[in-house]
Amino acid sequence: MRDPDVARSNQILRACVHCGFCTATCPTYQVLGDELDSPRGRIYLIKDMLEAGRPADEKTVRHIDRCLSCLACMTTCPSGVHYMHLVDHARAHIEKTYRRPLFERLLRNVLAHVLPYPMRFRLALVGAKLARPFRRLVPDARLRAMLDMAGAPIPPVSRNDDPQVFPARGPRRMRVALMTGCAQRALNTDINDATIRLLTRLGAEVVIARGAGCCGALTHHMGKADLSHASAAANIRAWSAEMAGEGLDAIVINTSGCGTTVKDYGHMFRNDPMAGEAAAVAGIARDVSEVLEVLGLPEGAAAPRPARVAYHAACSLQHGQQNKATPKALLTAAGFEVVEPSDSHLCCGSAGTYNLMQPALSSELKRRKVATLEARAPDIIAAGNLGCMIQIGSATGVPVVHSVELLDWATGGPEPRALRPAP
16 A cells, blocks of 8 residues: 555545446447456456456456546446546556567557657558558458558648747737647648647647657556656656746647546656646646637638538547537537437547557447447548547548537638548
8 A cells, every 4th residue: 555556546446336337338348248348347357456466467467458448437437436547557567567478568569669659650651551462461450450550641741740839810819739649640630730720710829849749648558657657758848848938828639538648647647756747737738629618719600511510529538538518519609510429428449559459349349339420421520539530430431520620611721631522
């Protein structure tokens, strides 16, 4: 109990009354029907491992690895069990005490040292494109999933992601830092470009802080605490410098998976000398929809043409940040017809690197999600998280765009690239 992580996990474990409500909304339990692949079952495994102070075993690792960290269980739980902190601690314990097979160790290390770095990721995508014709010869499903990710065109580098300041158009109403992210800068540069246009149009000065980069979520969810803390610390230093200088009203995040992690920096660094700065950064971290709600859309904002938009609520936004209504309200205010799929609380199966490390489960969740979205006969599918967009877009012919791209379009910006006719 002298270990602060164990003490925190003990708090969480004591809150759980084992009621089983969480099993009703757990995606992996819905697919597999195994109690150990539900939050309640995983809690039993984690409790046994931590109380005994023993190294993780293969059985525990298998079931923890299958967890998406979608956090639907936290929305459902009547006892307020903070499952996110518990499973994060379990993953860090696994990383320290369990020796994975050699191939898996190599694979996880490659992901940890490539995905958070945009230029490395771009080079990896180029290599994957060259290897795609030989996909059928690749024996491992995880490697095939990585080759599949390289199907879409790689966008050119956007200079908008370089450190700089974008002045507000008209009177300045707010000064914000935009988190440009890591994988997003390699896979879809349109999202940050649209975010900058929209925020400046609504009166926000947008800062791209020097030194800020990956939020640390990808490595954090692999249990690689040293790597995730290094990424997070770089962000905290960069944004703290802006806060101490001209000041910031918000740190804007347009990838909700990153937003959930940045908003948790205060907890991640609670026992670190940077605790105060981390808490201050977390305190002003906002999803882009939260900032747009404060700024408000301009009078006359309207969809350039009628469109039925199926809104996919990313787990990290609706469960991790408890923000489900704001993006829908903004899209409706911009003149779009907004519909939701059935079982909208269930994960699409993207979940950071989950679609690469658990391709079979991920594919089944994707199939189910796409079926419920297409059942609403939408013209467009909108989401607030890049991972979800790529996951869903790989299995449907319906254009998939970020919500901010639609809002930018409705307020004077260009038509989203995904909606334009093919040349």
